[in-house]
Amino acid sequence: MTDCVPFTDDFKDPSMEPPIVIGFSVLYxxxxxxxxxxxxxxILFTSRNKKLQTVQNMFILNLALADLIVCIFSLPITPITSIYKNWYFGEQMCHSLPWIQGASVFVATFSLTLIAIDRYFMxxxxxxRRMTRVQARFVMVCLWLVAILITFPYSWYMQLREPEGGYCGKFCTEEWPNEWVRRAYTVFVLIAQFFVPFxxxxxxxxxxxKHLKQRTQDKIRKMNERSLILTASMPVLSTVKRKVGTRVDVLEQCRRKCLLLQQTRRNTVVLVLVVLFFFVSWFPHNVASMAFEFSDAEIFSYDGTNYMYLISLISHRVIVAKESHL
Known part of the structure; x- marks a missing residue:
């Protein structure tokens, strides 16, 4: 296109400010x-060591594969398109990249959910009877097939278009049959990829x-009962020997109780962090997606500056932080 003007000349966007570009470039x-x-x-460590190929580790392997695809196909591309407001990767990539990204994200989320379910049964x-490795492989294949089918609209409705109004470049944008279908699919993705897994x-x-807490309480109760039985059945010894033996037994019981309580606290922290990490990673992105879909674009503007791309970039940055830290 000749005699065109950059899109950002007429639409001020803080995501193109040098400090922000440099900062996000370093982070990404x-x-x-x-x-x-x-x-x-x-992937290499787990696939080469057969002893590590348990059902849960296979789901972790599947998660690592999905996260790796997101790292390759999302981390270098999404910030470029968000910052420069132009699609440099051709028409075929416009159809395939959103599909690959979407399917990988679904597989990663489904894998996290399966890990939680497997831990629950364990x-x-x-x-x-627990799931076998053969069954786990079958489930993993099904996960990919379901994710590919669910995210197929990303490929079908993505089109490469030149912007109207005499602006330079090309946009890879969604073109749905109507607004209702687009919004219905957006809500469906929110439910299937975020709310249900969460x-x-x-x-x-x-x-x-709850189970670990109850098990810890049962162990402590049995310790107390055992201590009472030992004390009651202790033969009549000298006063000094009884005092020394009782003191040693009490100290040992306290040590075991403290270890159990510490283990319970560690387990609690890990469980809370897993759920909280998933929620914090995906909640901002889903809120932003709903706002972009159902709100007027003017709400993202202030004093003539549009913050939509910056918000999208930040929410995407939160997600990729999760993808690169298993």
Missing amino acids: SVEFLFGLTGNIGV VVTPHK MIMFYCYARIF
Whole structure:
């Protein structure tokens, strides 16, 4: 297009300010390196060591693969398009990249959910028959197929268009049959990718926490009962020997109780952090997506400056922080 003007000449956007560009460039570069090396390391280490190929580790392997794809196809591209407001990657990539990104995100979320479910059965119902590795592989294949089908609209409705109004460049944008279909799909993605997995993880880890707490209380109660029985059945010894023996026994009981309580606290912190980390990673992005979809674009503008791209960039940055730290 000749005699065109850059889109940002008429629409002020803080995401193109040099300090912000430099800051996000550094952050995304670091996340890309950590995500690439970390996820490749998990995949190679787990796939080469058969002893580590448990059902839960296979789901973690699936999560690492999905996160690796997100790192490769999202981290270098999304910030470029958000900052420069132009699509440099051609028409085929316009159709395929959003599809690949969406499917990988769904698989990562589904894998986290399956890890929570597997931990639930392992802790709460340990005597029941658990999933085999063959079944786990089948489930992993199904996860990818379901994710690919769910996110197919990202490929079907993405089109490469030149902007109207004499602006330079090309945009890779969604073109749906009508607004109602687009909004319905956005809500569906919110429910399927965020709310349902979050509720399942919350339930599983809440039940695990309750079970571990009850098990700790039962162990402490049995310790107390054992201590009372030993004290009652202790033969008549000299006063000094009884005092020394009782004191040693009390100290040992206290030590064991403290270890149990410390382990329970550690388990509680880990369980809370897993659920909280998922919520904090995805909640800002989903709130932003709903706001972009159902609100007037003017609410993202202040004093002639549009903050939509900056908000999108920040919410995406929160997500990729999760993808690069398993």
